[in-house]
Amino acid sequence: MANEDFNTWISGTFAFGRDGQADVKFRKLHRILVCGKATLCREVFGDTLNESRDPGGEGAERYTSRLYLKHQCFEKACDTLAEKGFKMIASCSSGANGLAPTPHPMLTAQMSNTQQDFMNQRNSGDLEEQRWAHYTEYVFYREPQILSN
Amino acid sequence: MANEDFNTWISGTFAFGRDGQADVKFRKLHRILVCGKATLCREVFGDTLNESRDPGGEGAERYTSRLYLKHQCFEKACDTLAEKGFKMIASCSSGANGLAPTPHPMLTAQMSNTQQDFMNQRNSGDLEEQRWAHYTEYVFYREPQILSN
Amino acid sequence: MANEDFNTWISGTFAFGRDGQADVKFRKLHRILVCGKATLCREVFGDTLNESRDPGGEGAERYTSRLYLKHQCFEKACDTLAEKGFKMIASCSSGANGLAPTPHPMLTAQMSNTQQDFMNQRNSGDLEEQRWAHYTEYVFYREPQILSN
Amino acid sequence: MANEDFNTWISGTFAFGRDGQADVKFRKLHRILVCGKATLCREVFGDTLNESRDPGGEGAERYTSRLYLKHQCFEKACDTLAEKGFKMIASCSSGANGLAPTPHPMLTAQMSNTQQDFMNQRNSGDLEEQRWAHYTEYVFYREPQILSN
Amino acid sequence: MANEDFNTWISGTFAFGRDGQADVKFRKLHRILVCGKATLCREVFGDTLNESRDPGGEGAERYTSRLYLKHQCFEKACDTLAEKGFKMIASCSSGANGLAPTPHPMLTAQMSNTQQDFMNQRNSGDLEEQRWAHYTEYVFYREPQILSN
Numbered sequence: 021m022a023n024e025d026f027n028t029w030i031s032g033t034f035a036f037g038r039d040g041q042a043d044v045k046f047r048k049l050h051r052i053l054v055c056g057k058a059t060l061c062r063e064v065f066g067d068t069l070n071e072s073r074d075p076g077g078e079g080a081e082r083y084t085s086r087l088y089l090k091h092q093c094f095e096k097a098c099d100t101l102a103e104k105g106f107k108m109i110a111s112c113s114s115g116a117n118g119l120a121p122t123p124h125p126m127l128t129a130q131m132s133n134t135q136q137d138f139m140n141q142r143n144s145g146d147l148e149e150q151r152w153a154h155y156t157e158y159v160f161y162r163e164p165q166i167l168s169n
Numbered sequence: 170m171a172n173e174d175f176n177t178w179i180s181g182t183f184a185f186g187r188d189g190q191a192d193v194k195f196r197k198l199h200r201i202l203v204c205g206k207a208t209l210c211r212e213v214f215g216d217t218l219n220e221s222r223d224p225g226g227e228g229a230e231r232y233t234s235r236l237y238l239k240h241q242c243f244e245k246a247c248d249t250l251a252e253k254g255f256k257m258i259a260s261c262s263s264g265a266n267g268l269a270p271t272p273h274p275m276l277t278a279q280m281s282n283t284q285q286d287f288m289n290q291r292n293s294g295d296l297e298e299q300r301w302a303h304y305t306e307y308v309f310y311r312e313p314q315i316l317s318n
Numbered sequence: 319m320a321n322e323d324f325n326t327w328i329s330g331t332f333a334f335g336r337d338g339q340a341d342v343k344f345r346k347l348h349r350i351l352v353c354g355k356a357t358l359c360r361e362v363f364g365d366t367l368n369e370s371r372d373p374g375g376e377g378a379e380r381y382t383s384r385l386y387l388k389h390q391c392f393e394k395a396c397d398t399l400a401e402k403g404f405k406m407i408a409s410c411s412s413g414a415n416g417l418a419p420t421p422h423p424m425l426t427a428q429m430s431n432t433q434q435d436f437m438n439q440r441n442s443g444d445l446e447e448q449r450w451a452h453y454t455e456y457v458f459y460r461e462p463q464i465l466s467n
Numbered sequence: 468m469a470n471e472d473f474n475t476w477i478s479g480t481f482a483f484g485r486d487g488q489a490d491v492k493f494r495k496l497h498r499i500l501v502c503g504k505a506t507l508c509r510e511v512f513g514d515t516l517n518e519s520r521d522p523g524g525e526g527a528e529r530y531t532s533r534l535y536l537k538h539q540c541f542e543k544a545c546d547t548l549a550e551k552g553f554k555m556i557a558s559c560s561s562g563a564n565g566l567a568p569t570p571h572p573m574l575t576a577q578m579s580n581t582q583q584d585f586m587n588q589r590n591s592g593d594l595e596e597q598r599w600a601h602y603t604e605y606v607f608y609r610e611p612q613i614l615s616n
Numbered sequence: 617m618a619n620e621d622f623n624t625w626i627s628g629t630f631a632f633g634r635d636g637q638a639d640v641k642f643r644k645l646h647r648i649l650v651c652g653k654a655t656l657c658r659e660v661f662g663d664t665l666n667e668s669r670d671p672g673g674e675g676a677e678r679y680t681s682r683l684y685l686k687h688q689c690f691e692k693a694c695d696t697l698a699e700k701g702f703k704m705i706a707s708c709s710s711g712a713n714g715l716a717p718t719p720h721p722m723l724t725a726q727m728s729n730t731q732q733d734f735m736n737q738r739n740s741g742d743l744e745e746q747r748w749a750h751y752t753e754y755v756f757y758r759e760p761q762i763l764s765n
Contacts, residue, residue: 055345055393057397083391085391086344093232093234095205095232098308102313108308109406111261111308111409112409112709113262113306113559156306157454158308159396159406161396161400195500195532242530244504247606248504257606259557260604261559262559262560262561305559307606351643353643353691355691371642381689383643383689408704408707410708410752411709412709412710457694457754459704493649493669494649540681549757555705558706558707560753605755
């Protein structure tokens, strides 16, 4: 059994309200992506793994980045990894670049107020959330000796 | 007792004045979010935990991301976690994406000066603060052996 | 044999769909760049290394940042490095700054709707992907004593 | 003596010139903020601590985020912390969001050239610096046993 | 001999081509800044240090952030630091904020096509590079006992 690196991708949206605002927003994870050797991902996450988007096949040495968890709880995933002997060894995070594309972004200044109002209505809830959209990546690793016990 | 991962989310606003400016601004934390197994969060933070937004229920295995601390002092939270045997094992940070949405953002160029002045007055304090808005995430972890003692 | 630092650059595009959207997007790595002492890079990655852009020459002490892997699997690269005694010691990530340049960015507001429509068609798929474009850098290190065994 | 977490905030501006440009710019730190238990901050940094903005009072258990160093040398602060038994355990960084607010940002397109020229003159030096403005946060921690010796 | 913290600033530009594009771009470091106690920086980097921008003077306790390396190879700097007993203990990264200032940014929309074309020609190569501009900071540390041997 070789040592195995485990790269768990966390894609999350984090949003919180402004100072003094009643509605505190909490962490919202969209999806916990799991990347690594396919057989190892299955060994660790078992039934909690959604494999519907993974092409499958190709034996024990196949690596995949098309698996994700059925639940959206990051700490639960960490517990599962720790129970299997993995340690978190790295993390990094980055915000998205600007807001999601809207139709005709540069033309809004030329829209009528009615069109603009309609667009604002559709986007108003999204915009504050988009401002805080980001992804975070965690890397987990298991020492070889732990695996051979 | 299993090993437990503890994910404490820190949502903060950091702002400082320009070089040579009299009014130095300091760290302003909006809210310290706490995520993880609900029973563990309560064991660690006890009375300092605000549970008003947590749905509760579902037994010892329930994970939550709807708890936050009653105080806004990051170092105090770190001390509490260290006293309970947790170590900080990861941190990452990201700025927000652009500024908070203002009504009719692309239409301001067509406003009268009076409207514009009014809007600048409302936003002038916010903008410099928004530029530095960011969140930081810290992950804390406790080795299983410490818990079983 | 001296101790060797190993800097593996990961350039990736990360994109995911919105909440409740059917098409979940996964991690897409464009290219895994490998930087460090050229002889060491070859010792570690062997045939999986693309050397076509590396100028070569200049002996054992030459450092290069013009090598990349033939595959795009980050976890496979981590496994290879771990098998050779390297440990991941640092990681950091950052998003790209804004979107890719489009021709005449400031002039789009003056385009006809037809031109604008054409441009939106060409860019619509790209924009959501560009929002999530980022790079991540990992640093791997091998202790000198491991190498001399 | 309990174990103490120490959160030193570094607020810096980093700027460098373009490739081949004569004037290389260097790191410019605006202010090194120090956060943590007030008595501990004083024990560690002593006379190098500026306490003029700290409200004071409230005994040994008071935490503060209103202290900063009299000098702007990050490495000197690290040496001081290391001499007192602290270790750096985490760091994270994030850029500011966009540029600092200018008066009537959306109205500049409608200004006369004279007004615009004046504004460019005022802002030209600032803009390149603002592009690189960022903050970095470091967390330092001291194990309890070191303190009790 | 006291323990010494070593803060090496890495300022780099990272750029890569789009998926399926022939011209793969590689890491381009503009300049490796070195910050810390001046005597220690010289002890570690010796002749590879460019001291032309350092004011000098003031004895063994002087800290500086005005030194940089004559070469632009990050891994070579890491090897040098490791040979002298330093360990990398932290890293963080952040992108630049938006693109570099162009003259009259808000007025471009009012330029003639000829002026605009000229400007696009000058900027087209720069823009994709600017999108990926970022800096990365690494902190190196040497334990006191290693130094006294």
